[in-house]
Each structure stands twice: as structure tokens, then as C-alpha cells.
Amino acid sequence: MAVKKTELYSLLWEAANKLRGGVEPARYEDYVLTLLFFKYVSDRYKGQRYADFIVEEGTSFDDLIAAKGKKDIGERVDKILSAFLEENQLQGSLPDVSFNNENELGRGKELVDKVTGLIAVFExxxxxxxxxRASGDDIIGDAYEYFMMKFAQESGKSKGQFYTPSEASRIMARLVGISRIEPRQGRPWTLYDPAAGSGSLLIRAADEAPVNRQGNAIVSIYGQEKDNSTAGLAKMNLVLHQKGTGEIKTYSTLASPQYTDEYGQLRKFDFIVIKRWTKTLIQNNSVSEYDLAA
Known part of the structure; x- marks a missing residue:
């Protein structure tokens, strides 16, 4: 039976509320979405052979459950996540959080209770x-983007920094004409966002592209994002949208472009999407007064 989006959103916001008092609202996303990502990958791939991710005993969400209530729960959670990332060569792909951070999560029983409560929500x-499953609907990726907006509202940060409204992303994706391409021999089509943010615009654009006879994408995804933590969120977002082969690199695109060809020149892409924000207003979950360019 497929879970309702509203139910999932409610549960994830409950997890965010566990962090109130000590953790800045801008950091909620890092903790909650890290656990969302890990729970999703663990549930999908634990025990499977030849899967996209290696999830073995000692590196699954079940091991987080076993750590609940333990005095050293923070240290245990960090080790489990670190082992998973190392096993899958994903070091640096998640936001920089520690579940043993006493400055944010408190000391002693307070830390134990907070981390235990977080894990319990995901059970x-x-x-x-x-x-x-939600037939025909990527409910996990949608939840990720929903919380990008919620966390932005909670933190008061510039809304365009992390989150591009899905409606705007879909319009942009259709405007670039990527839906009209056909498979070609030699190399796949390429899609690039030089200011990737959470990756939502890249994802929507890639969703518009056709697939080949085997059902595989005929577009390769590339993005660059100057903020390291946001780049990590974008990488998670790609995985949650079943686009984990996409590349997201860090550093400022203008100051330090990361995509070059064999001659050291700037690499060329078939499609480029970029958002330009002038003034953004989020009210009642709607966005107005934004300016987009492709």
C-alpha cells in the first residue's frame, strides 16, 4: 500500500521538531535528510546482490535502531554512516553532520534522547x-524538495539558494526542448546546471528527456554548486530520484569551473539550465515574482 505524501511529510517534520532547542533551523535539513537518505537506501538495497548500493550488516538502518538508548549512540551512528559511505565510496557526499555533536544536540541524556527520538520517527x-511505493510518483524525492522549502521558511534564508519550485522547474525543462531529442550513437546527450542548488531543476529537466528501448536515460547529468553542504544535498536528491549516476561538483562555477575537456578548455554541454532570481516571495506554499533564464 502506497503511503500518502501528507503522512510522510508529517512524519519527517516530526523528526525535524526533535531537533528544536540547540540546533539552528538552517541545520534541520542536514540531520533529517541525511537520515531520510540512509533509511531509503538501506530499505531499498540491504541484502541485495549487484545493487546500486552496498548495504551490509553493520552499515544499515537496522544498526541505527540497535543503537537506540545507548550512552554512546551518537558515536555509534557516526561510525555506521561513515562505514556505509566508505563502502560505497561516497565520502563527502552527505551534509557535514555529526550525531555526536554536543554543541547542537546536547550532552549526556539530552543527546541520547534526541538521537533516539530521531531514529524512532524513521521506524x-x-x-x-x-x-x-507510490505508483508513478517519486514520493521520496518529492518529500526531499518539500522539506527544502519548509527548512528555508523556518531558517529565513534566501529561498532561491536551496529550492527551485517544482512548477518553475517543469516549465524550464520544457522550454529547453530536451523532450524532443532521440537516442544517438557514440555518446549520450548532456545536461548541465552551473548553479545546481538542491538539484531540483536538473532533475525536472532530466525527467523530460526520453529513454531508450531498455528504459535507460539518454541524458547524462552534470552540475556544480559552490556551497559544499548544498552540493551534498543535491547528490542525495539525485539518488532519491533514481539519478544517482549524475555528477555534482563543488566550488564557484565562475571562479573555479570544474568541467573541462581534454585540452583544459571549458566543456560544452548539449543543454544548460540556470535560474536567475530577482525577488522571491513564499506565502501559503506559493512562489511569486521570480525570473528564470535558460
Whole structure:
């Protein structure tokens, strides 16, 4: 039975509320979305051979559950996540968080209770991704983007920094004409965002592209994002949208472009999407007065 989006959103916001008091709202996303990502990958791939991710004993969400209530829970969670990332060569791909951070999560029993409470929220059957599916709807990726907006509202940060409204992304994706391409021999089509943010615009544009007879994408995804933490969120977002082969690199695109050809020149791409924000207003979950360019 597929979980309702509203139910999933409610549960994830419950997890964010566990962090109130000590953790700045701007940091909620790092903790909650790291656990969302890990729970999703663990449920989907644990015990599977030849899967996209290696999830073995000692590096799964079940091991986080076993750490609940332990005095050293923060240290245990950090080790489990670190082992998973190392096993899958994903070091640096997640936001920089530590579940043993006493400055943010408190000391002693306070830290134990907060981290235990976070893990407990993700034990809810509604977030069992082994069995819950939404036919024709990428509910996990959508939840990720929903919380990008919620966290931006909570933190008061510039809304365009992390989150591009899905409606605007879909319009942009259609404007660039990527839906009209056909498979070609030799190399796939390429899609690039030089200011990738959370990756939502890249994802929507790639969704518009056709697939080949085997159902595989005929577009390769590339992005660059100057903020390291945001780049990590974009990488998670690609995975949650089943686009984990996409590349996201860090540093400022203008000051230090990371994509060059064999001659050291700037690499050329078939499609480039970029957003330009002038003034953004989020009110009642709607966005107005934004300016987009492709």
C-alpha cells in the first residue's frame, strides 16, 4: 500500500521538531535528510546482490535502531554512516553532520534522547521503503524538495539558494526542448546546471528527456554548486530520484569551473539550465515574482 505524501511529510517534520532547542533551523535539513537518505537506501538495497548500493550488516538502518538508548549512540551512528559511505565510496557526499555533536544536540541524556527520538520517527511503517511505493510518483524525492522549502521558511534564508519550485522547474525543462531529442550513437546527450542548488531543476529537466528501448536515460547529468553542504544535498536528491549516476561538483562555477575537456578548455554541454532570481516571495506554499533564464 502506497503511503500518502501528507503522512510522510508529517512524519519527517516530526523528526525535524526533535531537533528544536540547540540546533539552528538552517541545520534541520542536514540531520533529517541525511537520515531520510540512509533509511531509503538501506530499505531499498540491504541484502541485495549487484545493487546500486552496498548495504551490509553493520552499515544499515537496522544498526541505527540497535543503537537506540545507548550512552554512546551518537558515536555509534557516526561510525555506521561513515562505514556505509566508505563502502560505497561516497565520502563527502552527505551534509557535514555529526550525531555526536554536543554543541547542537546536547550532552549526556539530552543527546541520547534526541538521537533516539530521531531514529524512532524513521521506524514508522509509513517510511518503510521496502514495501511502500507510490505508483508513478517519486514520493521520496518529492518529500526531499518539500522539506527544502519548509527548512528555508523556518531558517529565513534566501529561498532561491536551496529550492527551485517544482512548477518553475517543469516549465524550464520544457522550454529547453530536451523532450524532443532521440537516442544517438557514440555518446549520450548532456545536461548541465552551473548553479545546481538542491538539484531540483536538473532533475525536472532530466525527467523530460526520453529513454531508450531498455528504459535507460539518454541524458547524462552534470552540475556544480559552490556551497559544499548544498552540493551534498543535491547528490542525495539525485539518488532519491533514481539519478544517482549524475555528477555534482563543488566550488564557484565562475571562479573555479570544474568541467573541462581534454585540452583544459571549458566543456560544452548539449543543454544548460540556470535560474536567475530577482525577488522571491513564499506565502501559503506559493512562489511569486521570480525570473528564470535558460
Amino acid at each position: 514508522n511503517p509509513a517510511i518503510d521503503f521496502k514495501t511502500n
